[in-house]
Amino acid sequence: MATRRRMTIKEVARAAGVSTQTVSRVLNNRPDVAFETLERVRRIIADTGYTPNMLARSLTQGRSHIIGVVGYGLDYFGPSRVLTGIEEQAADLGYAISLNLIHDPETRDVDALLSSLFSRQVDGIIWAIPEVGENRVWSHGKGPELPLPVVLVGGMGGQTSLLSIAIDNAAIGRIATEHLLAGGARRVGIITGPLSWWEARERRLGWRGALEAHGLTADEHPVAIGDWSPNSGEQGLYDLLDQRPDLDAIFASNDQMALGVLHAAHRLGRRVPEDLAVVGTDNIAESSHFWPSLTTVHQPLRDAGALAVREIDQSIAAAPGSRRVVGTPPSHAVRLEPELIVRDSSRSVEPILSSSNGRSMGTHDGSYPVSGSL
Amino acid sequence: MATRRRMTIKEVARAAGVSTQTVSRVLNNRPDVAFETLERVRRIIADTGYTPNMLARSLTQGRSHIIGVVGYGLDYFGPSRVLTGIEEQAADLGYAISLNLIHDPETRDVDALLSSLFSRQVDGIIWAIPEVGENRVWSHGKGPELPLPVVLVGGMGGQTSLLSIAIDNAAIGRIATEHLLAGGARRVGIITGPLSWWEARERRLGWRGALEAHGLTADEHPVAIGDWSPNSGEQGLYDLLDQRPDLDAIFASNDQMALGVLHAAHRLGRRVPEDLAVVGTDNIAESSHFWPSLTTVHQPLRDAGALAVREIDQSIAAAPGSRRVVGTPPSHAVRLEPELIVRDSSRSVEPILSSSNGRSMGTHDGSYPVSGSL
DNA sequence: CTGAAAGCGCTTACAG
DNA sequence: CTGAAAGCGCTTACAG
Numbered sequence: 111m112a113t114r115r116r117m118t119i120k121e122v123a124r125a126a127g128v129s130t131q132t133v134s135r136v137l138n139n140r141p142d143v144a145f146e147t148l149e150r151v152r153r154i155i156a157d158t159g160y161t162p163n164m165l166a167r168s169l170t171q172g173r174s175h176i177i178g179v180v181g182y183g184l185d186y187f188g189p190s191r192v193l194t195g196i197e198e199q200a201a202d203l204g205y206a207i208s209l210n211l212i213h214d215p216e217t218r219d220v221d222a223l224l225s226s227l228f229s230r231q232v233d234g235i236i237w238a239i240p241e242v243g244e245n246r247v248w249s250h251g252k253g254p255e256l257p258l259p260v261v262l263v264g265g266m267g268g269q270t271s272l273l274s275i276a277i278d279n280a281a282i283g284r285i286a287t288e289h290l291l292a293g294g295a296r297r298v299g300i301i302t303g304p305l306s307w308w309e310a311r312e313r314r315l316g317w318r319g320a321l322e323a324h325g326l327t328a329d330e331h332p333v334a335i336g337d338w339s340p341n342s343g344e345q346g347l348y349d350l351l352d353q354r355p356d357l358d359a360i361f362a363s364n365d366q367m368a369l370g371v372l373h374a375a376h377r378l379g380r381r382v383p384e385d386l387a388v389v390g391t392d393n394i395a396e397s398s399h400f401w402p403s404l405t406t407v408h409q410p411l412r413d414a415g416a417l418a419v420r421e422i423d424q425s426i427a428a429a430p431g432s433r434r435v436v437g438t439p440p441s442h443a444v445r446l447e448p449e450l451i452v453r454d455s456s457r458s459v460e461p462i463l464s465s466s467n468g469r470s471m472g473t474h475d476g477s478y479p480v481s482g483s484l
Numbered sequence: 485m486a487t488r489r490r491m492t493i494k495e496v497a498r499a500a501g502v503s504t505q506t507v508s509r510v511l512n513n514r515p516d517v518a519f520e521t522l523e524r525v526r527r528i529i530a531d532t533g534y535t536p537n538m539l540a541r542s543l544t545q546g547r548s549h550i551i552g553v554v555g556y557g558l559d560y561f562g563p564s565r566v567l568t569g570i571e572e573q574a575a576d577l578g579y580a581i582s583l584n585l586i587h588d589p590e591t592r593d594v595d596a597l598l599s600s601l602f603s604r605q606v607d608g609i610i611w612a613i614p615e616v617g618e619n620r621v622w623s624h625g626k627g628p629e630l631p632l633p634v635v636l637v638g639g640m641g642g643q644t645s646l647l648s649i650a651i652d653n654a655a656i657g658r659i660a661t662e663h664l665l666a667g668g669a670r671r672v673g674i675i676t677g678p679l680s681w682w683e684a685r686e687r688r689l690g691w692r693g694a695l696e697a698h699g700l701t702a703d704e705h706p707v708a709i710g711d712w713s714p715n716s717g718e719q720g721l722y723d724l725l726d727q728r729p730d731l732d733a734i735f736a737s738n739d740q741m742a743l744g745v746l747h748a749a750h751r752l753g754r755r756v757p758e759d760l761a762v763v764g765t766d767n768i769a770e771s772s773h774f775w776p777s778l779t780t781v782h783q784p785l786r787d788a789g790a791l792a793v794r795e796i797d798q799s800i801a802a803a804p805g806s807r808r809v810v811g812t813p814p815s816h817a818v819r820l821e822p823e824l825i826v827r828d829s830s831r832s833v834e835p836i837l838s839s840s841n842g843r844s845m846g847t848h849d850g851s852y853p854v855s856g857s858l
Numbered sequence: 859c860t861g862a863a864a865g866c867g868c869t870t871a872c873a874g
Numbered sequence: 875c876t877g878a879a880a881g882c883g884c885t886t887a888c889a890g
Contacts, residue, residue: 116631118883129861134885144859161603165548166883169539169866176582184564184571185769194558197585206604208550209583211571229535230580257490340773366770373773395559396740396768399714399747401775492867503877508869518875540867543882 117160125158126151137162168231176206177422178232180223182239183211186338187364187392188309188411192238192263195415203423208232216243216306234259234422238415241265241308259425261418265308275418277409278445279309283316285450286361286389286407291324293456295359295387299332301346301371303363313363313391332357336367343370347378358386359456365390365397368404372455376401387456402454410446417444491534499532500525511536542605550580551796552606554597556613557585560712561738561766562683562785566612566637569789577797582606586613608633608796612789615639615682633799635792639682649792651783652819653683657690659824660735660763660781665698667830669733669761673706675720675745677737687737687765706731710741717744721752732760733830739764739771742778746829750775761830776828784820791818 119137123130128147135143136151143151154160168174177200182189193209200207208230210223227235237260262274283300290298300317303310318328332353336342343362347370350357362368368390372382380386382402390397390406397404493511497504502521509517510525517525528534542548551574556563567583574581582604584597601609611634636648657674664672674691677684692702706727710716717736721744724731736742742764746756754760756776764771764780771778 116883120883130883131862131885132860135860138885142859147859159599161599163543163883164604165539165543166866167885169537169543169868169883170885172866174539179583184558184568190558190564194585197558197583198587201585206600207583209553209571209581211568211575213572225533225535226580230538340770344773366773369770369773373775373777376775394770396714396743396770399718399740399743401747401750403747490867494867504867505869505878506876509876512869516875521875537867540882541869543867543884544869546882 116163117158119160119162122151122154122158122160125154173426174231174233175204176208176230176232177419178208178210178227178230178235180210180212180227180235180237180239183213187394188264188409189238189240191409191411192415195412195417196236196238196263196419197415198412199416199419203419205233205419205423212239228258232258233426234261236261236263236415236418236422238263238418242304243306259422261421263414263418273421274443275414275421276443276445277411277414278447279312280316280319281445282391282407282409282448283313283318283361283363284320285316285448286391287317287320288323289405289450289452290359290361290387290389290456291320293359293383293387297331297354297357298359298361299334299350299354299357301334301336301343301350301360301362301367303336303338303367305335310363313361317361330354336363336370338364338366340366340370340373343367344374345370347371347374351378360386360388362388362390365392365394365404365406368397368406368455369400372400372402372404383454383456389450389456393451398453400455405453405456406451408449408451410448414446417446490537491532493534493536496525496528496532496534500528546605547800548605548607549578550582550604550606551793552582552584552601552604552609554584554586554601554609554611554613557587561768562638562783563612563614565783565785566789569786569791570610570612570637570793571789572786573790573793577793579607579793579797602632606632607800608635610635610637610789610792610796612637612792616678617680633796635795637788637792647795648817649788649795650817650819651683651785651788652821653686654690654693655819656765656781656783656822657687657692657735657737658694659690659822660765661691661694662697663779663824663826664733664735664761664763664830665694667733667757667761671705671728671731672733672735673708673724673728673731675708675710675717675724675734675736675741677710677712677741679709684737687735691735704728710737710744712738712740714740714744714747717741718748719744721745721748725752734760734762736762736764739766739768739778739780742771742780742829743774746774746776746778757828757830763830767825772827774829779827779830780825782823782825784822788820791820 119130119133123133126133128151132143132147133151136148179193179196181193184190184193197207208227210227235258241264260272262272264276265274287298298317298321300314302314305311314333321328321331332350334346334349336346343366346362346367347360350360360371362371368388371388375382375386382388388404390404393406393408397406493504493507497507500507502525506517506521507525510522538549553567553570555567558564558567571581582601584601586597609632615638634646636646638650639648661672672691672695674688676688679685688707695702695705706724708720708723710720717740720736720741721734724734734745736745742762745762749756749760756762762778764778767780767782771780
């Protein structure tokens with residue numbers, strides 16, 4: 111039974127023989143405190159282990175130093191990477207994170223969540239769940255009304271005044287497909303994610319665009335719709351082969367489905383990459399040790415999360431001084447560029463290199479190539 | 485620029501023509517409000533979209549309804565599963581989560597983190613980082629002094645009055661090894677995690693215990709030390725074979741390292757499971773589609789996280805009524821039982837079954853088999 | 859350089 | 875059933 115009461119600024123003041131606001135000055139490192147007083151108060155604080163009550167501080171300051179984060183599960187690779195970036199950057203900038211996970215991406219019950227965050231007086235909100243169906247803030251017309259900065263991560267954005275940060279998902283499909291075609295593929299199938307997902311649609315768009323840019327008719331290249339799981343990737347290969355037995359390459363919209371493809375290929379006795387070249391998406395930690403090692407597309411998701419926090423922070427800082435009045439982030443869409451990682455699953459011509467870790471073939475250097483405006 | 489000021493209880497009261505505490509009564513669903521008054525106030529609240537300021541409420545109640553969670557990265561499978569369980573259960577019980585990630589598990593700078601959480605007036609703390617080296621709360625003698633409930637997840641616990649919840653990691657090593665021996669293995673190597681990790685040591689202990697229970701001399705079975713990465717698993721197989729070329733089975737302390745083993749086995753032309761049976765740990769989503777599909781050990785990590793939240797909640801509820809006086813959870817170690825999932829990588833004798841999803845061979849049914857006391 | 863007063867937005871006894 | 879008063883633990887002007 112721990113029954114210790116928490117110490118307050120009053121008790122510190124009494125012990126130091128000063129007023130509470132002198133203690134407050136010390137706590138906030140204000141310059142106008144006599145050296146002796148400073149020392150005395152500091153000693154008492156150190157000796158007693160006093161910590162100021164942030165709740166009270168937030169109440170008077172009108173700032174909680176908390177960023178509300180709405181995320182989508184931790185089981186998916188993408189969302190969890192974004193979250194990591196958010197947490198790190200937030201910690202660096204002195205924000206606490208209030209984490210709220212949504213389990214059904216199609217949920218429309220956004221209002222309860224928003225007002226819960228709002229009532230907790232978060233300084234800003236990062237909306238980091240994939241865009242599926244109609245699950246976005248603005249679909250409720252709330253966007254511009256929110257009296258605090260909101261940044262969207264990972265969706266199409268652009269419909270509202272809210273800043274949207276995402277990976278260029280069409281580019282993922284494009285560079286993967288271009289790589290396969292450059293390697294000599296003539297019939298490139300795609301396994302998409304669920305088409306209610308913006309990311310899934312965009313990747314398919316990129317795949318299609320690359321085919322057409324090569325003078326090919328996209329409709330002659332088979333499509334299978336997966337659900338991101340390895341199982342659906344396995345099933346996807348069977349489906350694609352049913353459609354086109356002469357299939358010689360596959361772009362899988364994530365690495366788990368690509369793994370399912372490799373698994374099915376082994377079962378069918380198809381050699382990868384000789385009979386079938388495969389490219390995934392995500393560059394999960396395991397992909398470098400699949401058999402064969404998987405060519406995939408890296409997304410700077412961590413960067414996206416970190417950037418979102420910086421944007422929120424700047425919006426808060428940009429507030430004209432008075433309390434509870436905050437700036438809104440510029441309403442544009444920022445797109446970060448993905449990067450191709452070439453490994454054995456698509457390396458049909460070149461000799462196999464020593465490392466299975468792959469090397470980057472991306473045209474982008476990993477910094478922030480931004481196609482939108484900041 | 486959103487400049488809307490937040491509405492307060494005063495404005496609601498004025499609009500409804502009542503006092504603020506009548507509004508407060510409505511807000512808190514107290515019974516003693518006249519029906520007409522109730523209706524009127526409710527209408528105003530609905531019309532204006534007023535949400536009470538939780539900061540102020542927490543300040544007067546001495547409860548924040550926030551649980552502070554200290555976690556270890558989201559990139560590792562185990563910690564992220566625990567976190568999922570925590571978040572879900574917390575949301576169910578009406579708590580917000582304040583998420584703090586530690587990036588170096590050996591950090592000793594626990595004090596700053598604790599006092600930060602403390603100053604945010606969290607109602608309780610869940611310490612969910614793996615136990616590595618001396619990174620625990622109590623190593624600073626803080627444990628019993630903390631004036632709020634703390635629950636440890638995923639470490640050895642037992643040294644303090646704090647409740648510790650973890651998977652029985654020795655059982656993981658034991659059931660994996662017993663399964664390999666039952667399948668006819670005669671030389672079972674182990675690839676451990678870093679030995680500064682409690683989990684890694686426990687799994688090795690279980691492996692050793694199973695060997696000895698079969699009348700074998702553990703020292704004749706090779707050990708390689710990995711770092712949880714696929715690469716270290718690959719290297720691990722080479723090391724083990726150097727030590728014992730007659731190796732016929734491996735227990736890998738996580739699935740990523742097991743994947744590295746499979747990869748290396750393919751390179752060396754060793755057939756799995758015929759030449760080498762492999763068992764991993766974690767049952768990551770990908771493991772069912774490795775080639776061959778991986779036998780592994782499932783850990784009820786989500787349950788562990790959820791249980792931690794319930795314990796915190798009960799400690800808070802058990803408080804004798806007065807503010808800031810909370811009960812301390814019973815100081816025992818709860819151990820949840822892992823479960824073996826048999827797949828092709830160890831299925832040497834039996835005919836290969838139709839599904840690659842494996843079936844549970846565990847003696848435990850997935851409920852909460854607890855070896856400690858609650 | 860320091861302190862008395864007022865206030866942040868709520869809730870908790872206490873009256874009536 | 876309802877309200878005036880006091881207080882939660884801080885910080886912000888305002889005096890001196």
